[in-house]
Amino acid sequence: MTLTIPFWPKNGYIKGVNSEPGHIHPISSLIREANQIFYGLGFTFAEGPLLEDEKHNFDDLNVPKDHPARDMQDTFFVKAKNDGESNEVLRTHTSPVQIRYMESQMKKGVLPPYRVIVPGKVFRNEATDMTHEAEFFQIEGLVVGKDITLAHLKGTLAHFFEKLFKGAKVEIRFRPSFFPFTEPSVEVDMRLVGEHVPEKLRDKWIEMMGAGMVHPNVLKNAGIDPSIYQGFAFGMGLDRLALLRWSIDDVRHMHSADLRFINQF
Amino acid sequence: MKVSRLWLNKFFDAPLPNATELSDALTFHAFEIDGVDKKGDDDVLDVKITANRGHDCLSHRGIAKELSAILKLPFAHDPFGNKSDISKVTSHVTVKLDTPLCKRYIAGYIKGVKVGPSPKWLVERLEAIGQRSINNVVDATNFVMFNTGQPLHAFDAGKLKENAGFAIEVRNAKPGEKIIALDKKEYILKESDLVIVDANAKTPIGIAGVKGGMPAAIDESTTDIVLESANFDSVSVRKTAQALKLRTDASARYEQGISPELCARGMEGMIEFIAHQIGGEVTGFVDVYPNPQAPQYASVTLEKINSVLGTLLTGAEVSDVFTRLGFGYKEESGVFEVQIPNERLDITIPEDLIEEVGRIVGYDKVPATPLPSFEGKVEINKNYYAAEAAREEWMAKGYSEVFTSVFADKGERLVLNKIDGVKPYLRMSLIPGLTDALAKNKPNKDLLGLKEIKLFEIGTVWKDGKEVLMLGTISEKEKPVEVELVGNTSPEKYEALTLSVAEKFEPYSKYPYIVRDISIWLPEGEFRDKASTIIKENAGDLLMGEPRLVDSYGPNKEGKTSNLWRLIFQSFEKTLTEAEANAAMEKVSTALKAKGFEIR
Numbered sequence: 052m053t054l055t056i057p058f059w060p061k062n063g064y065i066k067g068v069n070s071e072p073g074h075i076h077p078i079s080s081l082i083r084e085a086n087q088i089f090y091g092l093g094f095t096f097a098e099g100p101l102l103e104d105e106k107h108n109f110d111d112l113n114v115p116k117d118h119p120a121r122d123m124q125d126t127f128f129v130k131a132k133n134d135g136e137s138n139e140v141l142r143t144h145t146s147p148v149q150i151r152y153m154e155s156q157m158k159k160g161v162l163p164p165y166r167v168i169v170p171g172k173v174f175r176n177e178a179t180d181m182t183h184e185a186e187f188f189q190i191e192g193l194v195v196g197k198d199i200t201l202a203h204l205k206g207t208l209a210h211f212f213e214k215l216f217k218g219a220k221v222e223i224r225f226r227p228s229f230f231p232f233t234e235p236s237v238e239v240d241m242r243l244v245g246e247h248v249p250e251k252l253r254d255k256w257i258e259m260m261g262a263g264m265v266h267p268n269v270l271k272n273a274g275i276d277p278s279i280y281q282g283f284a285f286g287m288g289l290d291r292l293a294l295l296r297w298s299i300d301d302v303r304h305m306h307s308a309d310l311r312f313i314n315q316f
Numbered sequence: 317m318k319v320s321r322l323w324l325n326k327f328f329d330a331p332l333p334n335a336t337e338l339s340d341a342l343t344f345h346a347f348e349i350d351g352v353d354k355k356g357d358d359d360v361l362d363v364k365i366t367a368n369r370g371h372d373c374l375s376h377r378g379i380a381k382e383l384s385a386i387l388k389l390p391f392a393h394d395p396f397g398n399k400s401d402i403s404k405v406t407s408h409v410t411v412k413l414d415t416p417l418c419k420r421y422i423a424g425y426i427k428g429v430k431v432g433p434s435p436k437w438l439v440e441r442l443e444a445i446g447q448r449s450i451n452n453v454v455d456a457t458n459f460v461m462f463n464t465g466q467p468l469h470a471f472d473a474g475k476l477k478e479n480a481g482f483a484i485e486v487r488n489a490k491p492g493e494k495i496i497a498l499d500k501k502e503y504i505l506k507e508s509d510l511v512i513v514d515a516n517a518k519t520p521i522g523i524a525g526v527k528g529g530m531p532a533a534i535d536e537s538t539t540d541i542v543l544e545s546a547n548f549d550s551v552s553v554r555k556t557a558q559a560l561k562l563r564t565d566a567s568a569r570y571e572q573g574i575s576p577e578l579c580a581r582g583m584e585g586m587i588e589f590i591a592h593q594i595g596g597e598v599t600g601f602v603d604v605y606p607n608p609q610a611p612q613y614a615s616v617t618l619e620k621i622n623s624v625l626g627t628l629l630t631g632a633e634v635s636d637v638f639t640r641l642g643f644g645y646k647e648e649s650g651v652f653e654v655q656i657p658n659e660r661l662d663i664t665i666p667e668d669l670i671e672e673v674g675r676i677v678g679y680d681k682v683p684a685t686p687l688p689s690f691e692g693k694v695e696i697n698k699n700y701y702a703a704e705a706a707r708e709e710w711m712a713k714g715y716s717e718v719f720t721s722v723f724a725d726k727g728e729r730l731v732l733n734k735i736d737g738v739k740p741y742l743r744m745s746l747i748p749g750l751t752d753a754l755a756k757n758k759p760n761k762d763l764l765g766l767k768e769i770k771l772f773e774i775g776t777v778w779k780d781g782k783e784v785l786m787l788g789t790i791s792e793k794e795k796p797v798e799v800e801l802v803g804n805t806s807p808e809k810y811e812a813l814t815l816s817v818a819e820k821f822e823p824y825s826k827y828p829y830i831v832r833d834i835s836i837w838l839p840e841g842e843f844r845d846k847a848s849t850i851i852k853e854n855a856g857d858l859l860m861g862e863p864r865l866v867d868s869y870g871p872n873k874e875g876k877t878s879n880l881w882r883l884i885f886q887s888f889e890k891t892l893t894e895a896e897a898n899a900a901m902e903k904v905s906t907a908l909k910a911k912g913f914e915i916r
Contacts, residue, residue, distance in 0.1 A: 071714050071765075071766060071767070072711055072712055072714060073710065073711040073712075073713070073714050073715040073716035073717070073770060073772075074711065074716045074717065074816075075707050075711055075716075075717045075816070076717040076718065076719060077816055077818070078719070079707060079717055080815050080816035083704065083813055083815060084815050086700070086810070087810070087812075087815075090694060090810060092687055092690070093687075093689065093690025093692070093694050094694070095694050095695045095697070096695075096696075096697040096700050097697070098697065098699065098700070100783050101722070101776050101783065102729070102742070102778065102783055117550070117551040117554070118367075127731050127732075127733065127734070128731070128732040128733050129729050129730065129731055129732065129742065130729065130730040130731075130732055132729075132781060138732065141722075141731075141742075161692075163692075164690065164691055164692050165692065166687075166690055166692070166694075172722075172776070176733060176734075176735060177735075178735070186721060186722060194687065198623065199687075200623065200624060200625060200626030200685065201624060201625050201626050201674070201679075201682050202625065202626025202627070202682050202683045202684065202685035203626060203685050203686075203687050205626075205682055205683065205684040205685070206683075206684040206685040206686045206687060207686075207687055209684045210686065223684060224679070224680070225679035225680075225682065226343060226344055226348070226679065227344075227345060227346055227347070227366075227671070227674075227675040227679070228348075228366060229366035229367055229368045229369070234665070234667040234668060234670075234671055235624075235625075235667065235670060235671035235674050235675070236671070237679060238348070249820070264624055264667065264670075266667070267665065267667060281623075281624060297818055297819075297820055297821040298820045298821055299821045300821070300823055304821075305719065306719050306720065306721060308718035308719065308720050308749070308752075308753035308756065308757070308771070308773075309756065309757065309760075310716050310718075310757050310760065310764050310766075310769070310771075311760055311763065311764065311824045312821070312824075313716050313717065313718065314716055314764055315818055315821055315822060316816040316818045
């Protein structure tokens with residue numbers, strides 16, 4: 052059975068059916084907002100499976116076979132569907148969709164430029180606490196072209212946060228980092244300046260995400276010639292962004308399914 | 317890695333800046349700092365070495381080298397430049413490598429060593445970085461490891477079997493082979509583990525790259541030692557350390573993969589240490605190094621550097637970076653041909669050099685440039701469009717959106733390594749999660765001001781051999797339903813949907829709440845707001861939110877309307893008692909009566 056697209060209610064709720072409209076999850080609202088901002092910059096919303104093969108989740112992203120990230124404690128391994136097939140993994144990041152998107156475009160004969168965002172659920176096999184969950188949401192960004200630079204990454208993120216934290220002056224700062232799928236790799240910090248900024252966030256550098264210039268091997272693995280094309284990618288935790296945006300004290304609210312939380316949004 | 321500031325100072329002639337400046341220098345040009353601790357007159361920085369720099373930076377020398385480049389401080393005392401002579405060959409020790417996983421093995425034979433306590437400065441340095449002083453010989457091997465990044469080990473030669481000299485062998489363990497390591501625990505080895513063996517006695521004396529063994533342990537009676545400075549394969553050491561649950565400072569370094577050239581630097585460091593601090597006669601060395609590491613080169617153009625970073629750096633600025641890093645380079649018409657130091661195994665491609673330039677000049681030099689307008693076609697994601705439509709539809713009908721876990725008690729797909737072992741399957745339906753969520757929310761209905769709990773979820777399930785996106789709904793009155801969510805229209809653009817207007821999340825109490833209703837007869841006129849205000853002002857601190865008017869009827873024959881307010885009492889500190897709620901209501905009633913209101 053498939054769902055047909057319903058009508059779009061005009062007033063936010065239907066009179067007479069129920070006087071209490073429900074609420075969408077704050078993560079859904081955040082994804083909606085991110086999509087609105089990035090759509091305006093020419094980004095396509097892309098998606099991919101949550102249950103991934105190791106090729107897309109690791110190999111194609113230049114994560115070496117013996118990298119500690121593949122160790123049992125970080126990744127959920129899922130038993131193969133049939134005997135003789137390889138086990139699969141619950142994707143540990145949204146980055147495999149970089150590969151899937153580029154592969155599918157190349158298959159269609161569509162060469163870069165590409166601009167993609169990938170909001171979605173990801174998994175880490177680790178103990179949960181106030182700031183860590185085994186299931187959480189990320190948004191991936193990928194821009195590939197002939198002349199895309201690290202400076203464009205800075206400009207794009209500044210634009211995104213300025214739209215998201217309306218009325219604030221946004222500063223973006225990079226620090227060196229390492230990810231197998233980007234080179235150079237950076238950590239991205241953000242600082243919000245201005246009187247409209249909530250005091251908890253004002254004038255403080257906040258670590259937002261990992262990012263960098265797409266590693267040539269990643270482009271190559273997706274069938275793109277790295278001697279012609281280059282680009283940037285970023286991966287940001289949406290739960291953390293929601294925590295900052297709405298001063299939420301515990302990330303576990305996100306999967307609590309508790310309307311005392313959700314109906315506040 | 318813990319790094320001592322006093323230790324770092326030894327690499328420079330000029331004194332280093334204070335710990336805050338060192339932290340900033342490393343943070344913005346190399347590594348995150350996890351913390352700084354004051355230890356006496358020393359400062360200890362906890363440096364988070366990235367996975368690509370474990371080759372060279374799990375050492376004070378590596379960090380000092382970084383600081384030299386970042387802060388433009390001459391690297392005056394490089395332990396890699398200050399070579400002791402280790403070329404003298406001894407025939408008293410033989411080394412045999414039975415595995416390609418040991419790329420190099422240098423053994424040094426030292427006689428007449430006097431084992432005793434370490435000098436005070438050494439004890440202090442080691443303790444500053446969280447190491448316990450054991451004796452001067454063992455401390456020396458540790459000092460050199462934390463100095464150069466090359467793990468070392470000392471065997472008591474007096475405990476090795478002599479047969480026209482000593483015979484060291486590196487080989488795979490025999491299945492089930494046992495060794496008592498220096499922690500005095502017995503380890504049972506697998507064939508994939510590497511061992512160091514006293515070939516004359518045919519007994520293992522160490523777990524290669526992980527830990528030495530008791531059979532050749534240094535103690536007060538030791539006079540002659542065989543020093544090991546070797547290179548073991550990263551994956552092999554990692555697997556062994558993991559399997560034996562024996563992760564050591566040595567294994568942590570080998571796991572990263574280190575240059576076999578470092579074996580010589582480590583041994584040189586040890587010899588210098590023996591000469592100046594311990595004493596003893598250096599008899600000679602055996603160096604088995606079948607395939608010496610070839611010099612590494614990488615090249616990059618100035619144009620490429622600027623095209624990746626989005627900068628306008630000059631050739632002189634790039635040259636300056638390579639000079640500061642101690643890289644040899646040649647520049648010819650904008651092409652930099654760079655010779656990479658042996659220990660920098662992380663640099664192979666042009667982008668690696670670009671990163672070096674970017675981080676050393678500083679990423680603050682990278683401007684924020686807006687993306688040019690997009691020339692391609694922006695696609696509309698049909699599935700997301702459908703999901704958004706479903707959200708709007710169900711929200712309008714009073715349903716709220718939840719996310720429940722993908723892990724379930726049963727399903728088609730089994731998760732092999734769920735830590736807690738609970739819910740080891742991937743869900744095949746949204747309904748169990750929604751059913752739980754409904755039950756969980758029901759008791760909070762009054763608190764939420766809802767007549768009925770209604771929930772929906774848009775989430776992934778795994779059923780009939782496929783991963784599918786489903787829309788599930790549930791309410792108190794209707795049975796749960798789920799349908800596959802597929803975008804089957806081709807919209808031109810996304811709808812302009814509203815966003816959450818919430819400013820800030822308000823934490824809620826985890827304690828149970830108490831509901832009290834109060835019904836009041838109101839005469840005609842503007843009395844409702846007045847009554848509501850009196851209720852609110854007198855209900856006390858335990859009142860949650862506003863008193864809510866939930867029912868109203870009338871007017872009756874006398875022209876009065878009946879109005880029912882609902883009050884929720886709850887504490888953030890404890891479970892409220894009925895008496896506390898009653899007392900609050902008593903105050904409300906009294907206040908209302910005093911103002912002439914008639915309570916039903």
